[in-house]
Amino acid sequence: MSYLKFDRRLMANLDESTQREYIRTNRKGAYSCSSIVGCNTRKYHGLLVIPVPSLSANNHVLLSSLDLTIIQHGVPFNVGIHEYEGDVFSPKGHKYIREYNVDVVSSTTYRVGGVILEKQFLFCHYINRAITRYTLLEAHSRTTLRLSPFLAFRDVKMLTHRNDQINGDYGVARSGVTFCLYPGYPTLYLQVSKEHEFVSDPHWNEKNEYIKERERGYEYTEDLYVPGYFDVDIEVGESVYFSAGIEEADPASLAQLFDEEVAMRITKDDFRSCLLNAALQFYYRPDATHGYLLAGYPWFGVRARDLFIALPGCTVYADAPERFYRIMDTVLPEVRAFMNQISLSTEIRDINEGDVGLWAIWALQEYARWSTPADMVSRYGDFLNELIHYYLKNIHPNLRIDHTGLCYITGDGKPLSWMDAKINGQAVIPREGYLVEVNALWYNALCFYREVMPSQWTEEMEALLQLVEKSFCNIFINEHGYLFDYVNPHSTRHDWSVRPNMIFATSLPYSPLPKSTRRSVIEIITRELxxxxxxxxxxxxxxxxxxxxxxxxxxxxxxxxxxxxxxxxxxxxxxxxxxxxxxxxxxxxxxxxxxxxxxxxxxxxxxxxxxxxxxxxxxxxxxxxxxxxxxxxxxxxxxxxxxxxxxxxxxxxxxxxx
Incomplete structure (x- = not known):
């Protein structure tokens, strides 16, 4: 039985099916994303969405969608679906869906009269190519598939509209055609594995509506260019492959390529296997030597804090230590360059934030727990030593170790922690001064350093550690048994809000709190958060x-x-x-x-x-x-x-x- 399976009832309910989205990535920054019913609900959705660095730092939607029409006895049944102005859905292809599952690859089964057709989709590893396989399971008469590409060629943060600047000319590829709608974009190759007919029928499909953008207060209607359609006959038991990519494929090898890609997939048959697959989607390898973790999909890039927090779970605890090594080998030189005031990373955002180094130490601590402390020291001991002494030197732009031994952060009203929401450049949560999770991380980092590198530990460091423990308790513990989220010593007003950041003072391997306070903190978090x-x-x-x-x-x-x-x-x-x-x-x-x-x-x-x-x-x-x-x-x-x-x-x- 399929683990991730959606039946006819759910797929036919657009209030339900359009709220569920899939994401497939190629580890090179490109992705494919839509709702499970195939109706795009965001401007970020698309069948082929790729980086085009020469145009912008964002991804770009080349192929928005591919409509499928099943033709029998000259009668077309379009099983695609788009939303238009006025909450109108057309065509209503969701009515023909009998099943959708994603155990290995995305698979949709359609029933149209006497026809049962399976559509399977995958996004290739490390190349910008999406392949769709159509398999005719049942039919009682001649069946033709009509495939209509909807082209966008735009930045994911923008929408396109009918215009005269478009280049609608198409070129010829092996068993297919090519398009490049605007200057600066790569050529899009659309190819079919079987002999077919491409019918040029250029027109604009206007006023496609993206409900998620409407909900978010953004522009939400778009015009998409439809250059024509592919007609291909299909026999019972036969599979036809459609490829969309920025390099020409060999149509004769698409079946083999599809099978090879399927063999590399993680079968999603339980909770953990789904999470392992999801973790792999974040892995970003722009070239043969570098590796990163993207913060999320469909709109995040590489963010330093997110990377270190997610790193242990998405690598060593996901049975993929090689990812951990590659990412650390990539990221550590960038952190060192910042610490030595050489350069600021262009690939990794927010590497200059005050707490990033402390999260990096926590990631090393988790690696030591997974492996051994000795292994961690042999691989990353020098970096750990540099980080600890970097903080002790007090040369970070907005973080200082002050007379209390604690980390004091300032930022002129800008966000200073993972709580980074801002309006007009100013933090929505203006946390400044002593931040509770930052100082819990600082205490933990010092203790971890003492544990794994005792030869580097000094009497001055021991005195500092004792001061940090005493100051932490004096400054953060309040009379109600929980911890202040932050304390600004230059303000006479304390913020009594109950927030979750105090959990780190109880969860990290080393805690500065007495057991009674840890118990009280957890009880309040459990009760209120x-x-x-x-x-x-x-x-x-x-x-x-x-x-x-x-x-x-x-x-x-x-x-x-x-x-x-x-x-x-x-x-x-x-x-x-x-x-x-x-x-x-x-x-x-x-x-x-x-x-x-x-x-x-x-x-x-x-x-x-x-x-x-x-x-x-x-x-x-x-x-x-x-x-x-x-x-x-x-x-x-x-x-x-x-x-x-x-x-x-x-x-x-x-x-x-x-």
Whole structure:
């Protein structure tokens, strides 16, 4: 039985099927993305979306969609679907869908009269090519497939409209045609594996509507250029392949290429295998030597903080240590260049943020836990030593170790942490001064350094560590038993908001807090911030709580960290619970992860969303696939596995994700 399978009832319900999206990437920055019913609902959606660095830093949609029409007895049945002005869907191809599943590749089964046709789609590894395979399972008379490409040739952040600048001429390729609508774009090759007829019928398909953009307050209608269509006959039991790429393919080898690509895929047959596949989608290799993690899809690039937070879960805990090594070999020189004031990375955003180095140390700590401390030191000890002393030298642009021993961050009103929402360049959550998670990371980093490199540890460092522990407790612990989110010593007003950042003072391997305070912190987080999908970014009891993250960009920026639920925070929360409660935390963690497993069939199919609403039903929001979410859930599965082994919980029920 298929694990990720959607039946006729759900596919026919557009309120349901258009809310579920898929993402496929090629590890080179390109992707294919749409709703599972095939109706594009975002400007970021497209069958072939690729980087064109000479035009902009964003991706570009070349092929928006490919409409399929099944023809029998001269009667066409268009099984495509588009939304137009006035909430009109046409054609209504969803009525013909009998099944959709993504266990290996995306597969849609259509039934039109006596015809049963299977459409399978994949995005090739490391080349900008999408291949669709059409297999005729049943038919009682001659059947013809008509394939109509909808072309965009535009930046993902823009929309195109009918214009006179378009170059509608087409060239000839082996068993296909080529297009390049505007100067500066690569040539698009559209090729069919079988003899066919291309009929030139150029026209504009106008006023396609993208409902997600309308909800977000952006321009939401687009005109797409349709140059004509391919007609190809197909026999029962036969497969026909359609290729869209920026290099010419060998039509005779498309079947072999498709099978080879399928063989490389991870079969998505349980929770963990889906997350392993999702983690692989973030892996970005622009060339043969470099490697990165993209922060999410469909609109994020490489972000330093996100990369280090997601790194352990998306690499070593995803059974892919080679990814960890390649990414660290790529990123560490960039961090060193920043520390030595040589250059600022153009590929990795926010590498200059004050807490990035501390998250890098945490990633090394997780690697040491997965491997051994000795292995970590042999590979990355020099870098760890440099990072610790970089902070001790107090030369970071906006972070200082002050007389308290704590990290003090300033930023002229700009975002200074992972809570990076901003309006007009200014932080929505103006956290400045002593940030609780930054200083929890700082204390943990010093302790870890002492543990793995004792020969480098000095009496001055030991005195600093004792000062950090004392100052942390004095500054952050408040009279109500939880921790201030941040403290600005130059302000007489304390912010009493209950936020999740204090979880790191209890979850990290080394905590500056006494056990009684750790217990109190976890109890308050559990009572006010925990949800089935993660931790709220603000307690509903605190001023400014906003339960839903939707609407215009301004509304979303205000809601991101004022109540929205962040699933990546489950990782540290589970870790804190296991440290404090031991065996009794296991069944609770299992139940929560079963709830997260349900999300694989919701917002982003087979993956975990960026965030969720703060109130039930906790709807998925933001990016459909987010590296920190996926990485920390994968790490949580490992934490659970280790805990069950430690406590020998053989009598506990075994659940599907193990």
């Amino acid at each position: 925990r949800t089935p999908k993660g931790l709220r970014s603000l307690s509903p009891k605190s001023d400014g709580y906003q339960p839903q993250c939707h609407g215009t960009q301004l509304q979303r920026e205000q809601a991101y960290y004022n109540g929205s639920v962040w699933p990546w925070l489950l990782g540290p929360y589970f870790e804190a619970c296991l440290k404090l409660y031991g065996r009794s935390a296991i069944s609770f963690i299992e139940r929560t992860l079963i709830g997260m497993e349900e999300e694989l069939q919701q917002h982003g199919v087979g993956t975990i969303s960026e965030l969720f609403d703060g109130n039930p039903p906790f709807k998925g929001r933001g990016a459909i696939s987010f590296a920190m979410s996926v990485g920390e859930i994968l790490r949580s599965l490992e934490l659970l596995k280790v805990a069950k082994s430690k406590y020998d919980t053989q009598t506990l029920p075994i659940i599907r994700y193990e």
